[in-house]
Amino acid sequence: MSERIPTLECNDKSESQPDVRYVNLYESEGRVYIRKISGFYQQLRRYTGLPLMAGFLLMPWFLIDNRPAMLFDLPARKFHILWLTFWPQDSMLLAWLLIIAAFLLFTVTVLVGRVWCGFTCPQTVWTHMFVWAEHLCEGDRNKRIKLDRQAMNLNKFLRKSAKHSLWISISFITAISFVGYFTPIRSLIGDLLTFSAPATSVFWVAFFTVGTFTNAGYLREQVCKYMCPYARFQSVMYDQDTLAVHYDKHRGETRGSRKPGEDYSAKGLGDCIDCSWCVQVCPVDIDIRDGLQYECINCGLCVDACNTVMDKMQYPRGLIRFTSEDDLESGKTNFLRPRLYAYSLAVIAMVSAFSYSISTRVPVTVDVIRDRGARLYRVQGDQIQNVYTIKINNMDRKPHKYDISVSGEHDYQLKGYRSMELEEGEVFTMPVRISVPRKQLSKTKNEIIIKITAKDDLAVSATETSSFIGPKPK
Amino acid sequence: MSTFWNFWIIGLTLINLVLVFWVLMANRKVAVNDEADPENKTTGHVYDGIEEYDNPLPKWWFQMFLATFAFTAVYLLLYPGLGSYKGLLGWTQINQLEREEQKADNRYSELYGNFAELPIEELAENPKALKMGLRLFANNCALCHGADGGGNYGFPDLTDKEWLYGGSAEKIKESIAQGRNGQMPAWGDILGEENVANVAEHILSLGGRDHDVEQAKAGATVYNQNCVACHGSEGEGSHLVGAPNLVDDVWLYDGSAAGIRQSIRQGRAGAMPSQKDKLKANKIHLLSAYVYSLSQDYE
Numbered sequence: 042m043s044e045r046i047p048t049l050e051c052n053d054k055s056e057s058q059p060d061v062r063y064v065n066l067y068e069s070e071g072r073v074y075i076r077k078i079s080g081f082y083q084q085l086r087r088y089t090g091l092p093l094m095a096g097f098l099l100m101p102w103f104l105i106d107n108r109p110a111m112l113f114d115l116p117a118r119k120f121h122i123l124w125l126t127f128w129p130q131d132s133m134l135l136a137w138l139l140i141i142a143a144f145l146l147f148t149v150t151v152l153v154g155r156v157w158c159g160f161t162c163p164q165t166v167w168t169h170m171f172v173w174a175e176h177l178c179e180g181d182r183n184k185r186i187k188l189d190r191q192a193m194n195l196n197k198f199l200r201k202s203a204k205h206s207l208w209i210s211i212s213f214i215t216a217i218s219f220v221g222y223f224t225p226i227r228s229l230i231g232d233l234l235t236f237s238a239p240a241t242s243v244f245w246v247a248f249f250t251v252g253t254f255t256n257a258g259y260l261r262e263q264v265c266k267y268m269c270p271y272a273r274f275q276s277v278m279y280d281q282d283t284l285a286v287h288y289d290k291h292r293g294e295t296r297g298s299r300k301p302g303e304d305y306s307a308k309g310l311g312d313c314i315d316c317s318w319c320v321q322v323c324p325v326d327i328d329i330r331d332g333l334q335y336e337c338i339n340c341g342l343c344v345d346a347c348n349t350v351m352d353k354m355q356y357p358r359g360l361i362r363f364t365s366e367d368d369l370e371s372g373k374t375n376f377l378r379p380r381l382y383a384y385s386l387a388v389i390a391m392v393s394a395f396s397y398s399i400s401t402r403v404p405v406t407v408d409v410i411r412d413r414g415a416r417l418y419r420v421q422g423d424q425i426q427n428v429y430t431i432k433i434n435n436m437d438r439k440p441h442k443y444d445i446s447v448s449g450e451h452d453y454q455l456k457g458y459r460s461m462e463l464e465e466g467e468v469f470t471m472p473v474r475i476s477v478p479r480k481q482l483s484k485t486k487n488e489i490i491i492k493i494t495a496k497d498d499l500a501v502s503a504t505e506t507s508s509f510i511g512p513k514p515k
Numbered sequence: 516m517s518t519f520w521n522f523w524i525i526g527l528t529l530i531n532l533v534l535v536f537w538v539l540m541a542n543r544k545v546a547v548n549d550e551a552d553p554e555n556k557t558t559g560h561v562y563d564g565i566e567e568y569d570n571p572l573p574k575w576w577f578q579m580f581l582a583t584f585a586f587t588a589v590y591l592l593l594y595p596g597l598g599s600y601k602g603l604l605g606w607t608q609i610n611q612l613e614r615e616e617q618k619a620d621n622r623y624s625e626l627y628g629n630f631a632e633l634p635i636e637e638l639a640e641n642p643k644a645l646k647m648g649l650r651l652f653a654n655n656c657a658l659c660h661g662a663d664g665g666g667n668y669g670f671p672d673l674t675d676k677e678w679l680y681g682g683s684a685e686k687i688k689e690s691i692a693q694g695r696n697g698q699m700p701a702w703g704d705i706l707g708e709e710n711v712a713n714v715a716e717h718i719l720s721l722g723g724r725d726h727d728v729e730q731a732k733a734g735a736t737v738y739n740q741n742c743v744a745c746h747g748s749e750g751e752g753s754h755l756v757g758a759p760n761l762v763d764d765v766w767l768y769d770g771s772a773a774g775i776r777q778s779i780r781q782g783r784a785g786a787m788p789s790q791k792d793k794l795k796a797n798k799i800h801l802l803s804a805y806v807y808s809l810s811q812d813y814e
Binding site for chain 2: 062063064065066067068069070260263267412416419426428429430457461462469470471472473474
């Protein structure tokens with residue numbers, strides 16, 4: 042995998058033939074060995090990450106209304122989220138939720154850059170967990186590089202096996218928890234233990250185990266660099282005042298090594314001692330001193346590394362720090378800017394509208410379809426009848442019986458409706474007959490309004506308009 | 516598929532694969548001219564003054580291309596993709612459909628199972644059975660009999676108490692399973708137009724409706740000779756042969772004098788198709804319960 046670019050020397054040195062070199066358009070990138078570092082941002086990631094991780098692992102275990110607090114029931118096409126159940130009809134809400142999430146991301150990016158990448162993105166969080174396991178079993182950066190260069194021996198075998206077992210365990214727990222959002226986790230684990238789990242569950246648990254393993258174990262920064270679109274549009278989100286990890290080159294340059302106690306500024310050196318720790322800790326294998334790059338995930342590891350070194354050197358901290366380009370130039374970051382106002386306003390407006398529509402959501406819908414039978418209407422004595430198919434979606438989490446009422450310009454009567462109890466989540470289609478005295482009809486097409494109301498809860502109600510067709514008035 | 520088209524398709528598929536593979540392999544590397552500028556970081560590819568930087572893609576990207584070829588090979592081996600080659604799995608659209616039908620049958624036979632043993636009269640008051648029956652009705656019967664079972668011209672109303680072949684649970688089930696064939700012969704040529712009109716007046720008189728007394732009297736004789744066997748002396752009809760009752764308010768076809776004359780003159784043929792080959796017995800059982808419930812009085 043780590044073969045060098047094959048170069049091909051053309052030895053045919055005729056005058057007209059220039060040197061030709063072949064460049065491989067696909068190149069395998071070296072493995073990134075991350076040096077362990079501790080510091081403020083590493084702590085910050087750990088303590089903000091813990092509740093999120095706990096939430097992810099525990100959420101499928103909580104029960105609300107006797108079902109998991111969060112269950113995406115794909116075969117039934119229903120999302121049970123806390124106290125609400127969402128139906129395919131609610132996909133508009135899902136769309137808005139995603140739009141809101143996108144705008145939140147924009148707002149955060151404008152203000153503090155790609156902190157999502159560095160602190161909350163599962164790609165980063167799981168990579169760090171895997172690196173932790175790697176560090177535990179194989180030691181720090183230099184030991185790992187050495188170990189990888191060794192031929193296989195007992196020590197290497199044991200260390201590698203331990204690491205992979207840890208990786209697989211983490212992946213397996215991740216996979217079960219994730220699949221637990223789509224099928225109730227209690228029965229899933231029970232079924233897996235008794236080898237009676239359905240093939241689909243087994244497949245997806247295996248899929249996500251392998252996926253997590255390769256993703257966090259091997260693909261790592263490749264995902265950020267080549268698969269994730271966020272890196273690619275960071276440049277349109279960033280401005281002069283966006284916070285990001287920067288190297289203060291005015292202070293740092295000219296970089297160079299020095300003896301302790303030496304007057305380095307007399308030698309023309311800056312604060313950077315060129316120890317390359319910032320590069321060694323970088324999970325995406327870049328040199329932050331080259332300036333802002335699309336690969337940078339703002340994880341702050343180089344900040345921690347540099348601060349550690351600065352402390353050792355007894356230099357002030359912050360040679361590498363979260364700051365803005367404006368601050369580096371003029372010493373001041375202008376936080377309040379129109380762009381940020383606009384994004385925040387949009388987010389606040391959308392969140393308000395979203396909360397309003399969630400809180401006023403009525404868990405029932407009704408569809409009315411005029412019968413597609415041969416006759417437009419039916420005459421029974423002095424009455425004209427129309428037949429309708431009424432489809433009630435009981436989206437509530439409890440059974441309801443529904444009353445149907447018809448209103449319109451004339452005295453419409455509902456016939457042939459026997460109220461039946463609809464189970465929670467039941468979709469029920471029933472035919473009803475609506476009849477009206479013939480002499481009242483003055484038009485062939487008349488508007489009627491059909492309203493359904495739960496017998497036990499008047500707020501659970503929905504209406505639908507349809508038309509009533511009669512004979513041509515004489 | 517003829518031999519020619521068989522090889523045509525196999526040829527096209529394989530030639531395409533080889534071509535795509537060649538394109539991939541031929542474009543892995545690019546020649547750079549280093550002599551002009553040794554510090555050159557481009558691939559040497561220039562078009563319209565735009566130079567292409569040498570930013571190689573990761574190797575796994577290339578390996579993903581290779582993986583698609585591996586997938587293709589396995590796919591073409593397992594599934595029918597090369598001409599008339601059937602594939603190792605023997606997959607066809609039909610057997611996939613059959614498998615899914617089998618799956619659905621297994622799933623639903625549980626649901627239908629308990630109901631098959633209960634009598635129709637009891638099922639007609641079981642809300643769960645009725646809901647299932649209603650869905651079956653909507654899918655299989657509503658097109659002719661109306662979504663509410665109220666019938667249409669030529670298709671009986673199932674919600675009233677008048678039945679052509681009897682409204683008991685067994686008779687309803689028989690009608691659904693076996694189908695019915697109602698035949699009213701055309702009498703126009705046999706009786707002549709005058710007698711047709713007379714019989715029609717007689718039928719109106721049997722039902723107590725406005726009629727011409729003279730014509731009805733003449734019609735009675737003809738009726739008693741030709742119609743009484745099926746429709747009965749009082750026009751009460753017969754469930755045995757599905758002859759309609761002529762004295763109630765329910766008319767399968769037009770019940771006006773002109774309509775009655777037309778029925779006599781040209782005859783009528785009503786056909787209820789047999790459902791027993793189309794629907795499984797347990798479904799017919801539930802359907803019968805639903806239809807039975809339509810004409811019952813519930814509070």
